[in-house]
Amino acid sequence: MLHMELDFQSVKALASPTRIDILKESMEQEATPTGLADELDRSKSTISSHLDKLTDAGLLEKESKDGRKRVIYRPTDKAEAITSGKERKVRFSLAGTGM
DSSP states (O other): OOOEEEEHHHHHHTTOHHHHHHHHHHHHSOBOHHHHHHHHTOOHHHHHHHHHHHHHTTSEEEEEOTTSOOEEEEEOHHHHHHHHSOOOOEEEEOTTSOO
């Protein structure tokens, strides 16, 4: 069984309903800031801020298409393991949070 440490930054990223919605959408289809803004009825700047937090937490990865300004977000293996429901044991680590 795979054991995964879920750091505080990931827990914090998953604490937002909007970020959870973004993660769900990115699991189902190609995710772009504009597409997510339309799908979730949020402003593009709000979506971009949430995407940054998910990327910083290691839950999404960003891919820029060469020669174009289009950016696509895809779930990482970490996000796949969390959302698949296959991984039931997640160990939380608060190390390095300044507590």
